[in-house]
Amino acid sequence: MNKGRILLIDDEPAFRQLAQSWLQNSGYQVVTAADLTVARQQLQQFDADLILLDLSLPPEFNPQHTLQALPELISRPVIILTGHAERQLALDAIALGAWDFIAKPVDPDLLAVVIKRALGKHQLEQELSQLKQQRQASTAVQRLIGVSPAMEAMRTLIQRIAPTDVRVLVTGPSGTGKEVVSRALHELSRRAEQAFVSVHCGAIPADLLESELFGYVKGAFTGADKDRPGLLKLADGGTLFLDEIGEMPLPMQVKLLRVLQEGTFFPVGGREQQKIDLRLISATNANLPQLVQKGLFREDLYYRIKGITLETVALSSRSQDIPLLLQFFLEQLSQQQGQRLKLDSTALSWFLQRDWPGNIRELKNTLESVAAVAQGGVISMADISLLHPEAGSAGTTQAVTEAGLQLLDQAVQQLEIRMIKQALEQCNGNKSQAARQLGLSRQGLLKKIDRYQLAD
Numbered sequence: 031m032n033k034g035r036i037l038l039i040d041d042e043p044a045f046r047q048l049a050q051s052w053l054q055n056s057g058y059q060v061v062t063a064a065d066l067t068v069a070r071q072q073l074q075q076f077d078a079d080l081i082l083l084d085l086s087l088p089p090e091f092n093p094q095h096t097l098q099a100l101p102e103l104i105s106r107p108v109i110i111l112t113g114h115a116e117r118q119l120a121l122d123a124i125a126l127g128a129w130d131f132i133a134k135p136v137d138p139d140l141l142a143v144v145i146k147r148a149l150g151k152h153q154l155e156q157e158l159s160q161l162k163q164q165r166q167a168s169t170a171v172q173r174l175i176g177v178s179p180a181m182e183a184m185r186t187l188i189q190r191i192a193p194t195d196v197r198v199l200v201t202g203p204s205g206t207g208k209e210v211v212s213r214a215l216h217e218l219s220r221r222a223e224q225a226f227v228s229v230h231c232g233a234i235p236a237d238l239l240e241s242e243l244f245g246y247v248k249g250a251f252t253g254a255d256k257d258r259p260g261l262l263k264l265a266d267g268g269t270l271f272l273d274e275i276g277e278m279p280l281p282m283q284v285k286l287l288r289v290l291q292e293g294t295f296f297p298v299g300g301r302e303q304q305k306i307d308l309r310l311i312s313a314t315n316a317n318l319p320q321l322v323q324k325g326l327f328r329e330d331l332y333y334r335i336k337g338i339t340l341e342t343v344a345l346s347s348r349s350q351d352i353p354l355l356l357q358f359f360l361e362q363l364s365q366q367q368g369q370r371l372k373l374d375s376t377a378l379s380w381f382l383q384r385d386w387p388g389n390i391r392e393l394k395n396t397l398e399s400v401a402a403v404a405q406g407g408v409i410s411m412a413d414i415s416l417l418h419p420e421a422g423s424a425g426t427t428q429a430v431t432e433a434g435l436q437l438l439d440q441a442v443q444q445l446e447i448r449m450i451k452q453a454l455e456q457c458n459g460n461k462s463q464a465a466r467q468l469g470l471s472r473q474g475l476l477k478k479i480d481r482y483q484l485a486d
């Protein structure tokens with residue numbers, strides 16, 4: 031039985047041999063090294079779960095020298111082996127990230143306990159970080175509501191592109207979720223723990239954009255009474271989201287191009303070059319190639335930011351997503367208001383039948399405003415008519431109801447198909463397990479598989 035892999039770094043051959051045989055007898059796989067150079071070589075082939083480290087190692091026998099190596103070792107627990115006179119050093123080692131220390135001569139029983147605790151905690155930490163990653167993965171994509179083919183394709187693309195550093199240009203009409211898509215890309219990337227800095231290029235006056243992006247040094251202009259880092263610096267290590275990039279003034283485009291080519295910039299009034307490492311995601315609802323033709327957008331910058339282009343589509347081309355979006359926003363509003371909110375069937379039909387030129391943003395705002403005037407938990411046509419007096423007469427509402435319910439039916443079916451496919455995949459095709467996960471009886475799941483022709 032292998033209880034874990036241990037690397038023992040100690041210069042005393044007799045101790046190495048003795049400790050190796052104790053630990054091996056206790057079920058650990060053990061590799062030893064007499065100094066840091068050998069330890070580094072061992073670690074290239076032997077992925078240790080734990081390190082036992084003597085601080086006094088050849089050639090210098092200088093504990094401070096060994097302490098400097100700690101940061102490269104502490105991705106797993108490091109237990110320091112100390113002589114009695116080295117207590118302060120051991121405490122310094124703990125301050126630098128070592129897990130624990132144990133005094134020499136080593137008591138084998140005590141060593142066994144310390145190792146067991148350290149490995150147990152390390153394993154828990156790893157599981158926690160995996161769970162966090164999985165949760166993050168699901169929440170970022172879960173927030174992208176929709177079952178239309180366009181949304182399914184978008185989710186797949188996001189999951190494939192997010193882990194890479196490729197630049198992304200998100201295009202599409204206003205209110206269709208370009209920023210939501212960009213945030214999902216960031217949250218699923220290796221930069222997720224770092225900043226996502228969003229800059230609305232059209233909202234910042236042209237003469238301020240440079241100092242906002244690049245920052246400035248004290249005395250660069252009147253009022254610059256101290257150094258101030260810009261948004262580029264704040265995004266260092268993370269993602270810079272340039273929204274409405276089509277509205278960036280031409281002189282600023284030249285400067286941005288240089289940053290993208292060289293990875294460096296100068297703050298306004300500064301002489302010290304700053305280096306940055308960021309992922310750029312840009313968004314626009316303008317037609318950039320047309321702006322290029324008109325000379326309003328630099329062609330070289332366009333090709334630099336383009337990377338992979340993702341296109342969000344208008345709500346009118348994916349009306350089957352409307353019921354799910356309504357349900358999602360109703361849940362959000364219910365949580366905010368502390369009461370369960372729903373739409374009655376005619377109100378639902380009104381939402382399903384209307385055109386939404388402002389797309390998801392307009393749908394969401396309209397729902398929020400009618401929810402604000404509705405009394406009780408059910409939003410009705412009477413509530414809608416207060417804000418939208420033109421809202422349909424009884425006749426149209428009836429016609430609308432049937433068409434609306436048909437849409438709702440389609441959306442529910444598509445959602446069911448997606449959830450069943452996902453559950454079967456996660457349970458490796460085991461139908462009883464998938465049924466349990468979906469909260470269905472096995473029989474119920476089989477019927478649905480049959481109805482939707484999902485059997486392979």
Ligand SMILES: Nc1ncnc2c1ncn2[C@@H]1O[C@H](COP(=O)(O)OP(=O)(O)OP(=O)(O)O)[C@@H](O)[C@H]1O
Pocket residue numbers: 173174175176202203204205206207208209210211273313314315342358390391394
């Ligand atoms: N697929 C989606 N699922 C859930 N909510 C969404 C989705 N797409 C957009 N939204 C919501 O719709 C609103 C508008 O989205 P967003 O700001 O991302 O659109 P946009 O395309 O960037 O708009 P603009 O071009 O005007 O900047 C936001 O409140 C956002 O949370």
